Amino acid sequence: MIEKFRSGYQKISTYLNDGQERSVKAKKNILGALLIKGTSIMISLAMVPLTIDYVNPSRYGIWLTLSSIVGWFAFFDIGLTQGLRNKFAEALTDGNKEQARIYVSTTYATLTLIFFLVWIVFLVTNSFLDWTAILKVDSAMVSELSILVVIVFTYFCLQFILKTVTSILTADQQPAQASLIELIGQFISLLSIIFLVVFTEGSLINLGLALCISPIVVLLFANLILFKGKYRDFRPSMAKVDFKHAKSLFQLGGKFFVIQIASIVQYESANIIIARNFSTTDVTAFNVVHRYFGVLNMAFAIFLTPFWSASTEAFLRKDFQWIKSSIKKYNKLNLLLFFVGLVMLYFAQDIYDLWLGQGTIQIDFQLSMWGFIFFILFVFGSKYVSFLNGISALRIQFWSSMFSPILYILIAITLIGPFQMGVSALFIAAIFANVNGVVLAPLQYYMVVDRKKQGVWLK
Known part of the structure; x- marks a missing residue:
C-alpha cells in the first residue's frame, strides 16, 4: 500500500515538474487553485446559512444589497490593476526590476489618491x-444603516488598494497564492461569524465588522510579508512613484476599464429587461440558469487564469510553439466541458429541484438549452481573449466592447417583441453580442500567432 502511494506521488511529482518553467508554474498553480477554490466554495456555502441565522433573511438581504451598491465603486479602479498586471509581467520578462518597482509604486500611489478622495466625497455625501x-426598509434602521454603509465603503476602498499585491502575484504566474490570501480572509470571517452566532445578538453592524475587518487584516499582512520577503525588490516607495509612468498604466488600464464596463452593463441590464417585460420570477429563473451553467466557466477559469501572464512572457520571448500547444490543451478541455454541459442540460430540472427544493421554480428546457449554448461559446472564446489580454492587443476588443452592449439590448428587445422568444432571448442576444469572443478573438489569435501579422492585430 505504501509502495503504491509512493509510486503515485512520484508520478504526480514527475508530471508537475516536467516541461518548460512557465508550464510547470501553470500546472502547479492549477492544482493549487483546484484545492483552494474548492475550499473557498465550501466556506462560502457554509457562511450563507450561518449569516442568515444570525441576522434573519430580511436583514441579510439588506447586507447583500448594500454590498452590491458599494461594489459598483470598483469602477474607480479604472483598470489600473489589470494594466499593472501586464506591465509588471513585461518588466519581469525583460529583467528590469527597477521598472517593475516604479510600476508597483505608481499604482499604489495612484489608487491611494483616487480612493482617498472617493472616500472623503462619500463620507460627506452619506x-x-x-x-x-x-432600500425601502424600516425608518428605525436609519442610524444603523448609516454606520454600516460607512464600514462597508471603507472596506471596499482599502481592499481596492491592498489587493494590488494579488495582481502582482498573478502577473508573476502565482495565481494560487493570490487565491490563498482570499481563502484565509474567508476562513477568518467564517470563524468570526461563528463567534457572533454563539456569543452575540443579531446585529448588522457586528456582521459588517466581522466580514470586512478580516479580509483587510489578511491583505495588510500579505502586503507586509510579501514586500519584506520574495517581493522586497518591488516594495512600494514614494521615491519610486513616477506619474509619467501612470500614463502608460492609464492607457492600458483605460481599455480594460471600458471592456469591464461593457461586460457589467450587459449582464446587469438583463435583469432589468426581464423584470420590465416578464416578471421578477423570470428574473430568478434566468439567474438560476446563469449560475448553474456558469459552473462550466468557473471550472475553466481555474485552468485558464495562469495563461494570461504566462502568455505575456511567452509572446515577448517569441515562444509561439508553447502558445499553440497551450491553446490545443485548452481546446481539449473545452471539448470535455461540452460533454459535461450536455449531462448538466439533460439533468437540469432534476438538479434545480434538488438545489432549490421540489417545485420551487419550473424552468423551461429552452431557457436551459440557450444558457448551456451561451456558456459553451463563452468558454470557447475566453482562452483567445485571455491570450490577447496578456499581450495587450486590446484595440479590437475595445471597439467591439463599445458596441456589444447596444447590440445586446437591441437583439434582446427584438427577440422578446416581434419574435416572442421569451426569457431565452437574453441568452441568445448575449451569444450574438459576444462576437469578439466567438469570432474576432480567435481570428486575431490566428493572425498574430499563425500568420505573424502586426498592425491593427497587435494594437
Whole structure:
C-alpha cells in the first residue's frame, strides 16, 4: 500500500515538474487553485446559512444589497490593476526590476489618491442620504444603516488598494497564492461569524465588522510579508512613484476599464429587461440558469487564469510553439466541458429541484438549452481573449466592447417583441453580442500567432 502511494506521488511529482518553467508554474498553480477554490466554495456555502441565522433573511438581504451598491465603486479602479498586471509581467520578462518597482509604486500611489478622495466625497455625501428610503426598509434602521454603509465603503476602498499585491502575484504566474490570501480572509470571517452566532445578538453592524475587518487584516499582512520577503525588490516607495509612468498604466488600464464596463452593463441590464417585460420570477429563473451553467466557466477559469501572464512572457520571448500547444490543451478541455454541459442540460430540472427544493421554480428546457449554448461559446472564446489580454492587443476588443452592449439590448428587445422568444432571448442576444469572443478573438489569435501579422492585430 505504501509502495503504491509512493509510486503515485512520484508520478504526480514527475508530471508537475516536467516541461518548460512557465508550464510547470501553470500546472502547479492549477492544482493549487483546484484545492483552494474548492475550499473557498465550501466556506462560502457554509457562511450563507450561518449569516442568515444570525441576522434573519430580511436583514441579510439588506447586507447583500448594500454590498452590491458599494461594489459598483470598483469602477474607480479604472483598470489600473489589470494594466499593472501586464506591465509588471513585461518588466519581469525583460529583467528590469527597477521598472517593475516604479510600476508597483505608481499604482499604489495612484489608487491611494483616487480612493482617498472617493472616500472623503462619500463620507460627506452619506450624511445627506436616507438609506432606509433607498432600500425601502424600516425608518428605525436609519442610524444603523448609516454606520454600516460607512464600514462597508471603507472596506471596499482599502481592499481596492491592498489587493494590488494579488495582481502582482498573478502577473508573476502565482495565481494560487493570490487565491490563498482570499481563502484565509474567508476562513477568518467564517470563524468570526461563528463567534457572533454563539456569543452575540443579531446585529448588522457586528456582521459588517466581522466580514470586512478580516479580509483587510489578511491583505495588510500579505502586503507586509510579501514586500519584506520574495517581493522586497518591488516594495512600494514614494521615491519610486513616477506619474509619467501612470500614463502608460492609464492607457492600458483605460481599455480594460471600458471592456469591464461593457461586460457589467450587459449582464446587469438583463435583469432589468426581464423584470420590465416578464416578471421578477423570470428574473430568478434566468439567474438560476446563469449560475448553474456558469459552473462550466468557473471550472475553466481555474485552468485558464495562469495563461494570461504566462502568455505575456511567452509572446515577448517569441515562444509561439508553447502558445499553440497551450491553446490545443485548452481546446481539449473545452471539448470535455461540452460533454459535461450536455449531462448538466439533460439533468437540469432534476438538479434545480434538488438545489432549490421540489417545485420551487419550473424552468423551461429552452431557457436551459440557450444558457448551456451561451456558456459553451463563452468558454470557447475566453482562452483567445485571455491570450490577447496578456499581450495587450486590446484595440479590437475595445471597439467591439463599445458596441456589444447596444447590440445586446437591441437583439434582446427584438427577440422578446416581434419574435416572442421569451426569457431565452437574453441568452441568445448575449451569444450574438459576444462576437469578439466567438469570432474576432480567435481570428486575431490566428493572425498574430499563425500568420505573424502586426498592425491593427497587435494594437
